[in-house]
Amino acid sequence: MINKIKALLQEVENMKAANAEELEALRIKYLSKKGEISALMNDFRNVAADQKREVGQFLNQLKETTQNKINELKESFDNVQTGNDDIDLTRTAYPVELGTRHPLSLVKKEICDIFGRLGFSIAEGPEIEDDWHVFSSLNFAEDHPARDMQDTFFIQHNPDVLLRTHTSSVQTRVMETQQPPIRIICPGRVYRNEAISYRAHCFFHQVEALYVDKNVSFADLKQALLFFAKEMFGPETKIRLRPSYFPFTEPSAEMDISCNLCGGKGCAFCKHTGWVEILGCGMVDPNVLESCGIDSKVYTGYALGMGIERITNLKYQVKDLRMFSENDVRFLKQFESAN
Ligand code: DAH
Numbered sequence: 001m002i003n004k005i006k007a008l009l010q011e012v013e014n015m016k017a018a019n020a021e022e023l024e025a026l027r028i029k030y031l032s033k034k035g036e037i038s039a040l041m042n043d044f045r046n047v048a049a050d051q052k053r054e055v056g057q058f059l060n061q062l063k064e065t066t067q068n069k070i071n072e073l074k075e076s077f078d079n080v081q082t083g084n085d086d087i088d089l090t091r092t093a094y095p096v097e098l099g100t101r102h103p104l105s106l107v108k109k110e111i112c113d114i115f116g117r118l119g120f121s122i123a124e125g126p127e128i129e130d131d132w133h134v135f136s137s138l139n140f141a142e143d144h145p146a147r148d149m150q151d152t153f154f155i156q157h158n159p160d161v162l163l164r165t166h167t168s169s170v171q172t173r174v175m176e177t178q179q180p181p182i183r184i185i186c187p188g189r190v191y192r193n194e195a196i197s198y199r200a201h202c203f204f205h206q207v208e209a210l211y212v213d214k215n216v217s218f219a220d221l222k223q224a225l226l227f228f229a230k231e232m233f234g235p236e237t238k239i240r241l242r243p244s245y246f247p248f249t250e251p252s253a254e255m256d257i258s259c260n261l262c263g264g265k266g267c268a269f270c271k272h273t274g275w276v277e278i279l280g281c282g283m284v285d286p287n288v289l290e291s292c293g294i295d296s297k298v299y300t301g302y303a304l305g306m307g308i309e310r311i312t313n314l315k316y317q318v319k320d321l322r323m324f325s326e327n328d329v330r331f332l333k334q335f336e337s338a339n
Contacts, residue, residue: 001043001044001047002054002055002058004040005040005059005062008030008036008037008040009058009061012030012065012066012069013065015069017073019077020077023074023077031063037059037062037063037066040059041059044059100335100336103316103332104205104308106335107308107315108187108205108207108308111187111228111308112187112207114227114228115185115224116185118224120183120184121185122186122187123170123173123184123185123186124187124188125170125173127163127164127188127191128155128164129162129164129169130160130162131160131162132172133173134164134168134169135147137176138168138171138247138248139247139291140247151165151192151193152165152193153191153192153193163190163191164191165192166305167188167190167207167208167305168208168248170184170186170188171184171186171248171284171292172288172291172292175289176293180212180214180294182210182211182301184209185208185209186208187206187207187208188205189203189205190203190204190205192204197321198320198321199321201322201325203325204308204309204321205309206306206307206308207306207308209224209304209305210301210303211224211302211303212284212289212300212301213299213300214298214300216299216302218283221283221302221304224304225239225241225281225304226239229255232311232315233260237257237258238257238258239255239258240256240275241253241254241281242255244280244282246282248284249280249283249284249285250282250283251283252281252282253280253281254277254281255281256275257276257278257314258274258275262274269317278306278311279304280306281303281305282302282304289301309324312324
């Protein structure tokens, strides 16, 4: 029996197939249930006990070699087919379609560049935050109604783990690790539990600016705001400040710019007032400085925050906020030339 196995081994090692059909015939001849190797396996029962070990080893070797050889031949057919027939290496390459920058990214970059020219550097913080950084450190008292101003998404019913509702949290992150002078601009995504419509979304983007040093005054804030408005919306742009309330600034204000569509004459966009609101701002409340370990008797600061979607709407008149997150290329393509 050993001789027969050795002869078959020899045969298998030299076996050749010209095509897939021939290969299948070989597989049937050797490896199928009625094939040569199965027959040997059946005969194995009759081998004398003292020879079983040696014969068994030869038999296994034969089976393995046959299987390997058949796989090898099969692979060589597969390669030949795809390698030669399917790929035409002389064909012209497909044109690579270039993407465009998202309008929100364009505007974010422009805002950061403008503040960059005033010496602000970029700072970022996490989107998943805790109560301290989003509310408590920013002078929102535990039961203060201002907390309801921003409908918060909490994570896993834990009141201390939440999605940040504004980028003001980055102010705290920087102030608790750095002493003044601090001059930062913080762009990022924020989340609020709002019903999605053409004018509200459950996530949007903000840019926050913070300047803390000795002798920073409201006049410095006003100057920075005017510079920003003229750079962003053109040199004719006017600004006005209205008193407002934010827990983290005192005094606080909201800034309007002269409507950039009608130049201040009054149109449907500005509801015929000639003005449109674009941001909130104020002098950093001393409580906020103190809660971050900054001496409020030595330092003062101003802060401001604005929505990137709002600024983008003013620049490009996008009427439906949802367009920003739908990824419709027909919409996105329109900003190609702005890149
Ligand atoms: N955090 C405010 C909001 O989300 C925006 C804001 C207002 C930021 C006044 C400021 C500020 O830094 O001084 O509505």
